[in-house]
Amino acid sequence: MTTEPQVLQASEWDAWYDILVSAFGSEESSEERELFRSLTETERSLGVWDEGRPVGTAGAFSFRMAVPGGAVVPTAGVTMVSVAPTHRRRGVLRSLMRRQLDDLHAAGEEPLAVLTASEPAIYGRFGYGLAARALEATIDSSRVSLQLPPGLEAEAAGLRLRQSNDPSSLQSECEAVYARCVAARPGMLERRPGWERQPLLDPESGREGASPLRCVVALRGEEPVGYARYAVKPRWSDYDAADGDVLLRELNAVDPAAHAALWRFLFGIDLTTSIEAGGRPLDDPWLHWVSDPRRCAPRWTDTLYLRPVEVGAALAARAYAHPVDVVLEVEDTFCPWNTGRWRLSGDEKGAVCAPTRDAADLALSVRELGAAYLGGTSLAALARSGLVTEARPDSGALREAARAFFGETAPWLPHGF
Numbered sequence: 001m002t003t004e005p006q007v008l009q010a011s012e013w014d015a016w017y018d019i020l021v022s023a024f025g026s027e028e029s030s031e032e033r034e035l036f037r038s039l040t041e042t043e044r045s046l047g048v049w050d051e052g053r054p055v056g057t058a059g060a061f062s063f064r065m066a067v068p069g070g071a072v073v074p075t076a077g078v079t080m081v082s083v084a085p086t087h088r089r090r091g092v093l094r095s096l097m098r099r100q101l102d103d104l105h106a107a108g109e110e111p112l113a114v115l116t117a118s119e120p121a122i123y124g125r126f127g128y129g130l131a132a133r134a135l136e137a138t139i140d141s142s143r144v145s146l147q148l149p150p151g152l153e154a155e156a157a158g159l160r161l162r163q164s165n166d167p168s169s170l171q172s173e174c175e176a177v178y179a180r181c182v183a184a185r186p187g188m189l190e191r192r193p194g195w196e197r198q199p200l201l202d203p204e205s206g207r208e209g210a211s212p213l214r215c216v217v218a219l220r221g222e223e224p225v226g227y228a229r230y231a232v233k234p235r236w237s238d239y240d241a242a243d244g245d246v247l248l249r250e251l252n253a254v255d256p257a258a259h260a261a262l263w264r265f266l267f268g269i270d271l272t273t274s275i276e277a278g279g280r281p282l283d284d285p286w287l288h289w290v291s292d293p294r295r296c297a298p299r300w301t302d303t304l305y306l307r308p309v310e311v312g313a314a315l316a317a318r319a320y321a322h323p324v325d326v327v328l329e330v331e332d333t334f335c336p337w338n339t340g341r342w343r344l345s346g347d348e349k350g351a352v353c354a355p356t357r358d359a360a361d362l363a364l365s366v367r368e369l370g371a372a373y374l375g376g377t378s379l380a381a382l383a384r385s386g387l388v389t390e391a392r393p394d395s396g397a398l399r400e401a402a403r404a405f406f407g408e409t410a411p412w413l414p415h416g417f
């Protein structure tokens, strides 16, 4: 057997995708299969074959991702990675990652690669760092109240809500809101054609007793300014008291009043006593409105892993919260074209970054650079963990770079891929 990856042919897709489905060991709906068949970019998909059968898979989506400062940058969304159980721990994944990053480097069009990991331990060795986390919460809405500032309460009450048990009927309103939200939050992915179908995937097999997906849109006049997609899972206590859950699947809104109107709606759904909110930004506005955050059981989870494919182009593609002029000594064992010293000069308007022979101010690996890139992980915190080192302690370079990289908005991945 050779572990040399081959580019996928369209006729091979079913056999290739079956490896992925069985590697995850999960039930798969026909709706999901058809969606991912249509979304697969065959020419960017790789397979490893043994005796004419696929044993390894990896793909990439051509995304454009928001970065600090509001630019939207071409980004490879690494996806559909699997190796058949019979062929694991022989280097098939490594050869797929090698080929994929070499192809990205050769094409030179995407300075960033991102992924969500089935297991966080896998991708650090390939230079991916944890760049965005998500907030999960189980809100006891029978005990926790929303306490909005009076002006906001009035503004939220002035919005109209339109609800439907057929979310596709409100799809264009939701997409209009989504499009307006992208640039404002690093990590958000611009919608590519076809991806608007993904949030509507709602196979019965995945509902586990919950209702089909529902949707509510907030309107200011006729303009959609926010939406939530959710399901309701009815439950009754031993003594027949209503005890249902609201399962929040997605919420985007363009301003505080729209957020407030939607959260008021979710808190007010009859016959429910909890809201399960998964995959929210770490700085979601509702956190500041709840009367009792402890009874919301907030916790975080890792979501987006990011790898600078081209360090210079990646660092020049974002803006910086404060002026910065530093030399970074980057170590990249998997993509050695990035290894070396890079001078980064930038501010709120933009940046330039190029190789330099000047002495380094800070040393770090490409994985730490990936973790800090979207502004959600502090270079200072990484330094306190021994993962970033300052060449001349107390030179001020660490402080300057940490302030410049860190963002005022928590990075967030709006959906899996």
Ligand SMILES: CC(=O)SCCNC(=O)CCNC(=O)[C@H](O)C(C)(C)COP(=O)(O)OP(=O)(O)OC[C@H]1O[C@@H](n2cnc3c(N)ncnc32)[C@H](O)[C@@H]1OP(=O)(O)O
Residues within 6 Å of the ligand: 023, 024, 078, 079, 080, 081, 082, 083, 084, 087, 088, 089, 090, 091, 092, 093, 094, 095, 115, 116, 117, 118, 119, 121, 122, 125
């Ligand atoms: C972006 C996404 O799609 S995430 C989805 C990833 N897919 C899955 O989790 C599906 C189930 N698992 C699998 O298909 C496989 O076990 C894979 C893809 C995770 C690994 O494939 P393999 O071909 O066995 O990996 P390979 O032999 O190339 O190992 C490369 C390195 O990763 C390490 N590694 C492999 N799997 C894991 C794991 N699950 N946890 C931690 N390390 C791992 C290996 O030990 C090896 O380490 P080294 O660099 O120190 O030598």
